[in-house]
Amino acid sequence: MSAGVTSRPTGAATPVGSPAGRSVLEIAGLCVSVRGEDGEREVVSDLSLTLKRGETLCIAGESGSGKSMTALAIMQLLPQPAARISSGMIQLGEIDLATLNERQMQRIRGDRIAMIFQEPMTSLNPVLSIGRQLTESIEAHTNLSSAEARRRAIEALTAVRISEAESRLKQFPHELSGGMRQRVMIAMALALKPDVLIADEPTTALDVTVQGEVLELLRDLQREHGTSVILITHDMGVVAEMADRVIVMRHGRMVEEGKVADIFARPQADYTRELLAAVPRIGAGVGRRKSAEAERPGSVAVLNDLHVHFDLRGGFFGQVNRRVHAVEGVSFSIAPHETLALVGESGCGKSTTAKALAGLVPYQGDIVIGGRNLAGLGRDERKAVRRDVQMIFQDPYASLDPRMRVGDLVAEPLLIHGIASKQERRERVATLFERVGLSADQMELYPHEFSGGQRQRICIARALALRPKLIIADESVSALDVSVQARVLDLLKELQREFGIAYLFISHDMAVVENISDRVAVMYLGQIVEMGTRDQVFSNPRHPYTKRLIEAVPVPDPAKRRPRFARLDQEIPSSARKIGETPSKLVLQDLGNGHLVAVS
Amino acid sequence: MTNPIAPDLPATGRMPIKPRAGVWRRLVKRPLALLGLVIIAIVVAGALLAPWLTGYDPNEQMFDGLTLEGAPLPPDAKFWLGTDLLGRDLLTRILYGARTSLIIGIVANGVALLIGTLVGVAAGYYRGWIGSALMRFTDLMMAFPALLLAICLAAVLQPSLWIVAMAIALVNWVQTARVIYTETSSLSEREFIDAERTIGAGAPRILFRHILPHLLPTIIVWGTLGISTTVLLEATLSYLGIGVQPPTASWGNIIFENQTYFQAAPWLVFFPGAAILALALAFNLIGDALRDILDPTQRGRA
Numbered sequence: 001m002s003a004g005v006t007s008r009p010t011g012a013a014t015p016v017g018s019p020a021g022r023s024v025l026e027i028a029g030l031c032v033s034v035r036g037e038d039g040e041r042e043v044v045s046d047l048s049l050t051l052k053r054g055e056t057l058c059i060a061g062e063s064g065s066g067k068s069m070t071a072l073a074i075m076q077l078l079p080q081p082a083a084r085i086s087s088g089m090i091q092l093g094e095i096d097l098a099t100l101n102e103r104q105m106q107r108i109r110g111d112r113i114a115m116i117f118q119e120p121m122t123s124l125n126p127v128l129s130i131g132r133q134l135t136e137s138i139e140a141h142t143n144l145s146s147a148e149a150r151r152r153a154i155e156a157l158t159a160v161r162i163s164e165a166e167s168r169l170k171q172f173p174h175e176l177s178g179g180m181r182q183r184v185m186i187a188m189a190l191a192l193k194p195d196v197l198i199a200d201e202p203t204t205a206l207d208v209t210v211q212g213e214v215l216e217l218l219r220d221l222q223r224e225h226g227t228s229v230i231l232i233t234h235d236m237g238v239v240a241e242m243a244d245r246v247i248v249m250r251h252g253r254m255v256e257e258g259k260v261a262d263i264f265a266r267p268q269a270d271y272t273r274e275l276l277a278a279v280p281r282i283g284a285g286v287g288r289r290k291s292a293e294a295e296r297p298g299s300v301a302v303l304n305d306l307h308v309h310f311d312l313r314g315g316f317f318g319q320v321n322r323r324v325h326a327v328e329g330v331s332f333s334i335a336p337h338e339t340l341a342l343v344g345e346s347g348c349g350k351s352t353t354a355k356a357l358a359g360l361v362p363y364q365g366d367i368v369i370g371g372r373n374l375a376g377l378g379r380d381e382r383k384a385v386r387r388d389v390q391m392i393f394q395d396p397y398a399s400l401d402p403r404m405r406v407g408d409l410v411a412e413p414l415l416i417h418g419i420a421s422k423q424e425r426r427e428r429v430a431t432l433f434e435r436v437g438l439s440a441d442q443m444e445l446y447p448h449e450f451s452g453g454q455r456q457r458i459c460i461a462r463a464l465a466l467r468p469k470l471i472i473a474d475e476s477v478s479a480l481d482v483s484v485q486a487r488v489l490d491l492l493k494e495l496q497r498e499f500g501i502a503y504l505f506i507s508h509d510m511a512v513v514e515n516i517s518d519r520v521a522v523m524y525l526g527q528i529v530e531m532g533t534r535d536q537v538f539s540n541p542r543h544p545y546t547k548r549l550i551e552a553v554p555v556p557d558p559a560k561r562r563p564r565f566a567r568l569d570q571e572i573p574s575s576a577r578k579i580g581e582t583p584s585k586l587v588l589q590d591l592g593n594g595h596l597v598a599v600s
Numbered sequence: 601m602t603n604p605i606a607p608d609l610p611a612t613g614r615m616p617i618k619p620r621a622g623v624w625r626r627l628v629k630r631p632l633a634l635l636g637l638v639i640i641a642i643v644v645a646g647a648l649l650a651p652w653l654t655g656y657d658p659n660e661q662m663f664d665g666l667t668l669e670g671a672p673l674p675p676d677a678k679f680w681l682g683t684d685l686l687g688r689d690l691l692t693r694i695l696y697g698a699r700t701s702l703i704i705g706i707v708a709n710g711v712a713l714l715i716g717t718l719v720g721v722a723a724g725y726y727r728g729w730i731g732s733a734l735m736r737f738t739d740l741m742m743a744f745p746a747l748l749l750a751i752c753l754a755a756v757l758q759p760s761l762w763i764v765a766m767a768i769a770l771v772n773w774v775q776t777a778r779v780i781y782t783e784t785s786s787l788s789e790r791e792f793i794d795a796e797r798t799i800g801a802g803a804p805r806i807l808f809r810h811i812l813p814h815l816l817p818t819i820i821v822w823g824t825l826g827i828s829t830t831v832l833l834e835a836t837l838s839y840l841g842i843g844v845q846p847p848t849a850s851w852g853n854i855i856f857e858n859q860t861y862f863q864a865a866p867w868l869v870f871f872p873g874a875a876i877l878a879l880a881l882a883f884n885l886i887g888d889a890l891r892d893i894l895d896p897t898q899r900g901r902a
Contacts, residue, residue: 359797359798360798383800386798386800387800389798390799391795393791393794393795394791398790398791398792400795401792401809401810402897403813403814403895404810412796413799413800416802446897448896459795462795462799466799
């Protein structure tokens with residue numbers, strides 16, 4: 001079974017893959033170790049790879065697989081002083097990067113190897129204009145005059161299809177959208193025409209439609225310049241879309257290496273097979289009940305014409321001058337046992353809707369939970385009604401108080417609502433722990449002692465403690481590795497079968513949504529543009545925005561690689577408006593069987 | 601289940617139950633913290649047992665305490681740490697002065713810390729007009745010279761040790777309040793506070809169970825830093841004649857009384873100065889250790 005693993009080539013003497021093309025970068029026997037409290041630990045072990053000219057090599061793997069450490073080792077940017085290259089060589093042309101000192105390496109970085117990072121906001125300096133940052137990096141590596149450097153910068157920005165490049169030079173990173181910032185990063189990386197571009201999760205922080213564009217841009221630029229790209233990603237869809245060759249890593253070791261078509265069609269290693277099986281795919285939503293909830297007796301929660309506004313203050317006296325229409329007249333209902341997915345891209349108001357339902361932001365309109373309208377209730381009654389609605393947040397690292405034991409955290413909802421004695425509480429928490437797949441002895445531990453998937457299980461146990469009728473899952477699996485994500489989704493489905501809980505499942509990931517939802521509502525700029533059963537929305541999307549969302553998802557199959565992504569002609573407009581200006585309300589039209597689509 | 605890939609079980613490798621060993625037991629296991637405890641124990645014992653530790657009266661001006669020219673005596677076998685300008689035994693004065701300085705350092709500083717924390721937490725959690733009002737008041741207090749304020753307070757109220765302690769507390773809380781305010785407002789934006797609200801937690805629970813524990817490190821650091829500040833502020837007030845009234849000894853006023861003779865009789869400044877330094881250091885060492893011990897994320901990391 002694992003023949004593919006053991007036959008992995010080691011050492012520089014063995015050329016990898018077909019001999020076509022000159023190799024630009026060769027890594028042989030690379031080991032990276034990190035010093036921790038309990039001695040040194042190898043995070044990359046005996047990694048060898050060859051990168052040919054003009055090739056895209058994807059390094060795929062889950063968190064902790066050592067893929068990012070490999071990238072940092074190539075750039076000689078390993079976190080100091082804890083991490084170091086313990087052995088191996090990194091050959092760029094004639095130079096072994098592992099032997100260079102910092103000064104020599106500075107000349108290589110940017111000039112011959114460039115890198116782009118996951119989060120373009122944090123990798124750009126917020127207090128310098130993008131023009132300044134671009135020209136600085138050009139001037140550092142060339143003898144160009146500042147006027148010539150500026151011309152190069154404009155060229156680079158035009159190459160990444162930023163309109164009005166010249167005036168953009170004066171802008172600061174916060175004035176650009178996430179996709180724009182990532183394009184600026186790519187412009188910066190490619191301005192000096194490096195031999196190798198390392199892209200570490202370049203699209204993970206971006207919305208799916210923007211991701212498509214950025215990937216296409218990378219592909220085009222690579223064709224034009226013949227740059228070799230090492231693309232590091234956890235997303236097998238992106239791998240299928242981009243890679244020529246793939247390396248699958250796990251626990252710091254290469255598990256499998258091969259051409260992209262072979263990896264997807266005939267994975268050799270067990271791990272690769274499992275990884276591919278865990279990837280959510282659109283069109284694989286099997287085993288869900290047929291949407292028979294059309295009659296929907298006794299909804300768990302009903303939202304009617306919900307509005308949430310945030311005031312923006314500005315001017316000398318801090319008066320309200322603009323208003324963000326985060327949620328603008330959203331209405332839907334959720335039946336028991338049902339999963340309603342709320343999808344859309346960042347800033348569309350899906351999380352704000354969830355927060356209003358959970359009582360975290362003030363709202364206008366009606367929220368009816370279990371037949372009782374929250375608007376007419378006093379504080380204590382509202383608290384009692386809200387018991388039926390619990391929430392699981394996106395980031396399991398941030399949503400648990402790091403200074404409390406997890407057992408106490410799970411028991412806390414019971415304590416707050418005065419349910420059960422101390423002894424009973426302990427027993428109930430122990431049962432909950434076992435129900436979500438943890439062991440009861442782990443109750444005494446603190447959140448940081450768990451992995452991401454385990455923490456999300458703790459959050460689920462906590463949400464379950466009050467036996468709610470509705471659980472809001474706000475991007476609850478987005479931060480997890482695909483294999484963990486698949487198991488957490490399975491757990492959520494099991495719990496729904498067992499307790500009849502309804503879910504409001506908020507996500508930007510269409511493939512995940514397709515796998516878990518009964519009904520889907522698509523949001524855009526604070527309003528619902530399309531709503532219907534899963535089959536209606538996915539097999540027959542009617543609104544152009546829904547269509548684009550579905551098309552933009554990279555398909556984890558290299559055979560279905562799209563020639564071009566639909567180009568976004570403009571930035572998504574902001575939902576902030578001047579006072580007195582209200583967005584026009586979309587009218588939803590029923591196309592039959594409850595398939596609602598906004599008509600313009 | 602379908603995908604038993606990397607089992608998402610052991611994150612750290614060890615999962616046994618770790619009962620929280622007593623804070624005290626873990627404190628004394630750290631050599632530096634133990635050193636701090638020993639220093640504080642010595643100072644407290646010295647203050648309490650002063651009458652038995654020394655044969656002199658702290659305020660007695662001895663005839664053999666000065667040279668024939670009237671200069672203070674350097675340390676010798678009779679006066680271990682020498683004598684001061686008026687021929688009083690320095691060791692005795694430092695021992696008795698420890699009483700004053702401990703009360704100032706602990707009580708005044710403790711009250712300042714308490715006020716600062718309450719104001720800071722309230723302003724940081726209840727933003728809106730309550731928070732604005734509290735913070736503007738804090739800014740006002742900050743802008744006002746602390747010394748002037750303390751002088752006013754001490755002058756209006758009859759000077760005594762406790763009044764001085766209160767005056768110091770009333771000017772010293774502002775910095776703490778500022779720092780705590782900033783931390784509280786960023787803490788209350790954290791997601792786990794939102795998570796608490798969704799399970800129905802009210803303000804008292806969120807403040808005491810979820811925000812205060814995170815502020816402990818800051819409070820401890822400010823508390824230990826404040827000890828030397830308050831001891832010295834008391835000395836300044838004594839020097840200006842509104843602190844602890846002479847001839848009552850405090851470490852601060854020993855230094856101020858004798859500072860002009862620093863070159864002729866350096867021991868007069870050196871010994872009380874060293875005492876202040878040792879006390880502040882001791883609290884710092886304990887504070888550092890406490891911060892680590894009380895932070896669960898500092899333990900059991902892989």
